[in-house]
Amino acid sequence: MTPQRWSQIKGVFNGALERPAGERSAWLRSECGSDAALLAAAEQLLHSHDTLGGFLERPLEVDPEDLALASAPDAVDESAIWHTGDRVGEFEIIRQIGRGGMGVVYLATDRRLHRNVALKSLPSALANNTDLRERLKREARAAATITDSAVATVYSLEEVEGHLLLASEFIDGSTLRAVMDNGPMEVATVHAAALQIAQGLRAAHEAGVVHRDLKPENILLPPGGAKIVDFGIAWLDGPGLSRHTKLTRAGAMIGTPAYMAPEQLMGQQVDARTDIYAFGVLLAEMLSGRHPLSVSDAAPVERERSPEHEVLAGLLQRVADHCRQTAPAQRVQSARELVAMLEGLAGAADGSAPAVPRSATTARRRSRFWWEFHQAAAAVSYGAMLVPAWLARGEIGSIEGRGFFIATTCAAVVAAMLRLHLWFTSREHPADLVWARRRSAPWIRLADVLLVVSLVIGAGLVAAQSALDIVLLVLAVGAAVAFIVIEPSTARAAGLDDRRPS
Amino acid sequence: MPLVYDELRRIAARYMGRERPGQTLDATGLVNEAFVRLAAERTREFENRTHFLAIAALSMRQILVQRARAKRAVKRDAGGHQVTLNDVSAPPSAVRAGFGRADPDRPGDVDVLGLDAALTRLAAFDPEQAQIVELRYFGGLTVEETAEAVGVSPATVKRQWAMARAWLKQALEGA
Numbered sequence: 001m002t003p004q005r006w007s008q009i010k011g012v013f014n015g016a017l018e019r020p021a022g023e024r025s026a027w028l029r030s031e032c033g034s035d036a037a038l039l040a041a042a043e044q045l046l047h048s049h050d051t052l053g054g055f056l057e058r059p060l061e062v063d064p065e066d067l068a069l070a071s072a073p074d075a076v077d078e079s080a081i082w083h084t085g086d087r088v089g090e091f092e093i094i095r096q097i098g099r100g101g102m103g104v105v106y107l108a109t110d111r112r113l114h115r116n117v118a119l120k121s122l123p124s125a126l127a128n129n130t131d132l133r134e135r136l137k138r139e140a141r142a143a144a145t146i147t148d149s150a151v152a153t154v155y156s157l158e159e160v161e162g163h164l165l166l167a168s169e170f171i172d173g174s175t176l177r178a179v180m181d182n183g184p185m186e187v188a189t190v191h192a193a194a195l196q197i198a199q200g201l202r203a204a205h206e207a208g209v210v211h212r213d214l215k216p217e218n219i220l221l222p223p224g225g226a227k228i229v230d231f232g233i234a235w236l237d238g239p240g241l242s243r244h245t246k247l248t249r250a251g252a253m254i255g256t257p258a259y260m261a262p263e264q265l266m267g268q269q270v271d272a273r274t275d276i277y278a279f280g281v282l283l284a285e286m287l288s289g290r291h292p293l294s295v296s297d298a299a300p301v302e303r304e305r306s307p308e309h310e311v312l313a314g315l316l317q318r319v320a321d322h323c324r325q326t327a328p329a330q331r332v333q334s335a336r337e338l339v340a341m342l343e344g345l346a347g348a349a350d351g352s353a354p355a356v357p358r359s360a361t362t363a364r365r366r367s368r369f370w371w372e373f374h375q376a377a378a379a380v381s382y383g384a385m386l387v388p389a390w391l392a393r394g395e396i397g398s399i400e401g402r403g404f405f406i407a408t409t410c411a412a413v414v415a416a417m418l419r420l421h422l423w424f425t426s427r428e429h430p431a432d433l434v435w436a437r438r439r440s441a442p443w444i445r446l447a448d449v450l451l452v453v454s455l456v457i458g459a460g461l462v463a464a465q466s467a468l469d470i471v472l473l474v475l476a477v478g479a480a481v482a483f484i485v486i487e488p489s490t491a492r493a494a495g496l497d498d499r500r501p502s
Numbered sequence: 503m504p505l506v507y508d509e510l511r512r513i514a515a516r517y518m519g520r521e522r523p524g525q526t527l528d529a530t531g532l533v534n535e536a537f538v539r540l541a542a543e544r545t546r547e548f549e550n551r552t553h554f555l556a557i558a559a560l561s562m563r564q565i566l567v568q569r570a571r572a573k574r575a576v577k578r579d580a581g582g583h584q585v586t587l588n589d590v591s592a593p594p595s596a597v598r599a600g601f602g603r604a605d606p607d608r609p610g611d612v613d614v615l616g617l618d619a620a621l622t623r624l625a626a627f628d629p630e631q632a633q634i635v636e637l638r639y640f641g642g643l644t645v646e647e648t649a650e651a652v653g654v655s656p657a658t659v660k661r662q663w664a665m666a667r668a669w670l671k672q673a674l675e676g677a
Contacts (some may be wrong), residue, residue, distance in 0.1 A: 006627045013665055049668035056612065056635070056667050059529035059642030060562070066569045067514030067527075262553045265560070266633065266652060326553060 012042045017049070082106065089160035091119055091167070107170055110155075117155060118171065122164040122233070133164075136233065139209070140166065143232025146207045150200030152220070152229040166233060173222030176286070180216060184289040187309040191316060193219075194283050195342045196226040201279065202335035204231055205272040212270060214278035215259045216285065258291060262326050273328040276338065280323025280331075287316055292324070315345050318431040337434050340496055344368065344430040368426065371494040375423040378482055382416040382451070385479075388471050392458050395465045404458045411451035418444045437496060448483045452476045509536045510561060530642030533558040552651040559641025563618065566640070570614045613674065620673040624666065631666040634659055 012031050016024045024046065032039035081104060086093045091108040097118065098105035108119040122136070137157060144154040153169040176193070179185065185193075197219060204211065209231055211218070220227045261277035264270050284292040305313060319341050325331045332338050386409060393405040418440045425436045455476035459469040513535055514527065537554055617639075625632035630652060637643045637651055645663070649656040 001623075001627045003627045010628075010665060013668075014661055017661075017664070044672060045665065045668045048672040049664060052667055052671060055671050056639050060566070060612075060639055061528050062514070062532065062562075062566065064514040064527055066573075067511055067532075067565060258557075260557075262556075265553065265556045268653075 008038060009041050009045065012038065013045050013049075016042065016046055088119070088163070088165065089158060091117070091160075091165070093119075108167075110167065116170045117167040118152070118169065118229075120166045120168070120233075122166060136164070139232040141232075142207060142209045143204075146204045146209060146231060148200050148203030150196040150226055150228060151204055151231055152227050154232055168229070169227075171220045171222050171227050171229070173220045173225075173227070175217050176219035176221055176226075176282070177216035179221055180285065180289060185286055187287070187305060187313045187316070190283070190286045191312060191342065191345065193221065193226040193286065194279075194316065194319075195339065197228060197279065197282070198335055198338040198342055200226070200228045201272075201275055202339050204228070205275070205335050210270060210272055211275050211278075212264070213259070214275050214282065216282065219282070261328070263328060271328070272334060273331050276323050276331050276333075276335065277325075277328075279338070280320045283316060283320040283323065287313055287320065292320075312345060315429075315431040318429070319345070322431075322435055332434065333438075341431060341434050344426075344433060368494040371490040371496065372423055372426050374482075374487060374490045375419045375426070378487075379416040379419040379423070382412040382419075382479075385412055385451075385455075385475055388468060388475065389455075389458065392462045392466075392468045392472060395468060396458070396461045400461055404454060404461060407454040408451065408458065411447045411454060415444055415447035415451060418447070434496065445483075448479065452480050455479070510558065510565065528642060529559075529562060529640060533562070533641050533643075552647060555641050555643055555647060556637060556651050559637045559643065562640040563636055566614050567618045574615070616674050617670065620670050623673065624669065628662075628666070630654070631662045631669075634662050635666050635670065638663060 012028060015031060016028050019027050025043070028039060028042055028046075032042065082088060082093045082096075084093055084095050088108070090112050091110055094107040094109060094116070096104055097107045104121055106119045106121075108117055109115070110117050140154055140157040144156075147153070152171055155167040155169070158165045158167065201211070201214075211228065211231055213230065214228070218228060218230050220229055259278040259281050261270075261274045264274050264277075281292060319332075319338070322332050322341075323338070332341065389405055389408040389412075393401040395401070396404060422433070422436055422440065426433050429436075455472045459472035459476065462472065463469040510532060513532060533555060536558055537551065621632050621635055624635070633652055634648055637648045638645075643651065645656050645659050648663075649659045652659065654662075
C-alpha cells in the first residue's frame with residue numbers, strides 16, 4: 001500500500017460514510033469509475049467498518065501481572081555473536097564490549113589498518129531491505145564526515161557474510177549512564193561534559209546529521225572528555241521496539257521515549273532542535289542525578305556544593321530549561337547557540353572547573369567584555385542625545401518641536417533600557433543572555449531605526465533656525481554606524497552571533 | 503527506560519497484590535493514575551499533559567508487546583506450540599486473554615502481537631492513523647486528548663480512528 005493509494009481510498013471511504021447508507025454503493029461506483037481495485041478496497045473497508053462491533057472501541061485492558069512482570073526487552077541476532085579471536089572479514093574480535101537492543105558491540109582489530117575499532121553488528125534484516133540499507137549507507141556516510149573530538153568517528157560500513165558491520169572509533173570509557181548511576185556528578189564535570197557534548201552536536205548539525213536518540217547510553221566519558229556515539233545509526237535503535245518493529249517503523253517513530261522531544265513522540269518533523277531537547281533532558285539529569293520526569297521513593301542524594309558551584313548549577317539548570325521547551329521554536333535554536341551559552345557560564349565557576357578547555361572560553365570572555373561595553377556605552381550616549389534634542393525642540397518651537405522631542409525621547413529610552421537590560425543579563429544571568437537577546441532584538445532594532453529617522457527629521461526642521469542640524473545629523477550617522485556595523489561585530493566576537501562576516 | 507515505564511509497572515505491581523486474580527486494569531485508568539502520581543511529585547514538569555500521555559501510550563505498547571513475546575517464547579520452549587490467531591486447536595485457557603490469542607468469549611480482547619504488527623504496517627502508509635490508534639487504544643486517551651496530542655481537530659480524529667479500526671480489523675482477520 002502506498003501512501004498515495006491510501007489517501008485515495010481514504011477520500012472515497014470518508015465520502016461514502018457522509019452519505020446515507022442506502023446511497024453509498026451507488027455513490028461509490030460513480031466515484032471510483034473504472035478503478036475496480038479502488039472500489040473493492042473501499043467496499044471491503046466499509047463492510048469492515050459496518051461490522052466493527054466493539055473492536056478496539058474500549059481502551060486496552062491489562063492484567064496487572066503482565067505489566068508488572070515485563071522485563072527488559074530485545075533479543076539479539078544469535079548468529080552475530082562472536083568470541084575472542086574470531087575473524088570476521090578483515091576484523092579480528094578482541095572482546096565483546098557492549099550489547100544493545102540492536103546488536104552486539106565488539107572491540108576488534110582492523111587487520112588492514114592495524115588499528116582498534118568498535119565494531120557494531122547491525123541486524124541482518126537490514127541487509128535484505130533495500131530502502132533501509134540505502135538510508136543506512138547515506139546516514140553512515142554523512143556521519144563519517146563529522147570531525148569533532150566529541151563525536152566518535154565513523155570509519156566504515158561493511159558487509160561480511162551477510163552481516164552488516166559498522167566500524168567506528170574505539171573509545172575506552174564508561175557510559176554517562178554508568179557514571180550517573182554511581183551518584184551525582186560534580187557541577188564542574190557536568191559543565192565540562194555538557195560543553196563538549198554541545199560542541200559535538202554543533203559539528204554534527206553543521207554536517208547535516210541529527211542524532212535522534214541522544215541519551216546517557218550514547219555518551220561515553222573517556223578520561224578528560226565526552227564522546228557521542230551512534231551518530232548516523234541511532235535511528236535504527238530504540239529500546240522496547242523489537243528488531244523487526246524498529247526497522248519497519250524506522251521512519252515513523254524511533255528513539256527512547258524518555259529523551260524524545262514532543263514532536264518526535266508525535267511522529268512529526270524532526271530536526272536539530274530535537275537533539276537540543278534531548279540534550280536538555282540529559283543536562284537536567286546530570287545535574288540532579290535523576291531524570292527530570294522520574295519519580296523515586298528515595299529522596300535524591302543531595303551533594304554538598306560550594307556557593308560558586310551552587311550558582312553554576314543554577315545557571316546550567318536554566319540552560320537545560322531553555323532546551324526542554326515543548327515547542328521547538330521556544331527552545332535554544334541551535335547547538336552553536338548552546339555552545340555560546342555554556343561557554344558564557346565559564347566565569348561562574350572560576351578556578352573550579354579545570355576540565356573546561358580554558359583557552360577558548362578566556363578569549364570569549366574578553367570579547368564578551370567589548371560587547372558589554374558597547375551595550376553600556378550605547379545606552380549612555382542615547383541618554384546624552386536628549387540634551388541636543390531638547391535644545392532643538394526650543395529652536396523648532398510649536399507642535400513639530402514637541403513631536404520631534406517626544407519621538408526621539410521614546411526611541412532613545414526604549415533602546416537604552418533594553419541595552420541596559422542585556423548588559424545586566426550578560427553580567428548577572430549569562431545563561432539567559434542568548435534568550436534575552438533573541439527576545440529584545442526586534443525591539444532594539446525598531447527603536448534604533450526610529451531614533452535615527454527622528455534625528456534626521458529633527459535636523460531638517462531645525463536647519464532654518466540654527467546650526468544644531470549638524471549636531472543632530474552627526475548623532476544620527478553615529479547611531480546608525482554603531483548599530484549597523486559595530487554592534488554586530490562585537491556580538492560575533494563574543495560568540496553571540498551565528499552570522500559570519502560575508 | 504526509567505520513569506513512565508517504571509511507574510506503570512509499579513502501579514501494576516501494587517494492584518497485583520491487591521486485586522482478585524484475573525482482574526484487569528484499563529489503559530485509561532492506568533495512564534491517568536501514572537500521570538497523577540508523577541505530576542504530584544514534579545508538578546512543574548507536567549505542564550504538557552498530552553506529551554506525558556503520548557509517552558505513556560508508547561510505553562504501554564512496548565511493555566505489552568514485549569511481554570506477549572516473552573510469554574510466547576516461554577510456551578515454545580516448554581514444548582507447547584506457537585499460538586497464532588488462526589490456531590483454533592489451542593484451548594482458550596492456554597494463554598491469558600489478550601496475549602498471543604484473542605479470547606472469542608471476550609469481544610473486547612485483541613491479540614496484542616497481531617495488532618502491533620498490523621499497526622506497524624499501517625504506520626508505513628498512514629503514520630497519523632497509527633499514532634491515533636496507539637493513543638486511543640494503548641493509552642486510553644479520549645478523542646479530545648488525542649486531537650490535542652496529534653495536533654488535529656477532534657472531528658479528524660474520529661474520522662481517522664473509524665477508518666483505522668476498519669482497516670485493522672480487516673488486517674487482523676487476514677482478509
